[in-house]
Amino acid sequence: MKLSALLSVILATKMYLVAAQTVDNSTSTPSPCNEQCEDFDQYCEISTGMCRGPSYDGECFNPATGAFQDGCD
The missing domain is CATH 1.20.5 (Single alpha-helices involved in coiled-coils or other helix-helix interfaces)
Structure with missing residues (x-):
């Protein structure tokens, strides 16, 4: 025991x-994304470490995953 x-x-x-x-x-x-992006509609993707905005209408940034996704749920 x-x-x-x-x-x-x-x-x-x-x-x-x-x-x-x-x-x-x-x-x-x-993290490569520790600074703010210059434009208000840009976000830093964790996978690339680069700031960018949506590539097409309907693409949205998900802050929980740090990536862009289809649709803005």
């Missing part, structure tokens, strides 16, 4: 450390 409790604590600690390391590595890379 004590051995299984000890193993559970060790496993939980290792899982926590791996999760913390993953989060730390994902936030340490600088």
Whole structure:
């Protein structure tokens, strides 16, 4: 019983450390979109790191994904 409790604590600690390391590595890379775009209708796409406006009527920027999408839902 004590051995299984000890193993559970060790496993939980290792899982926590791996999760913390993953989060730390994902936030340490600088975003290419940390400055505002010059024009009010332009947005910086995360995938390209470049500011641009919609390419066609009906294309909208989704700030949650950092990308342009079809339709403005």
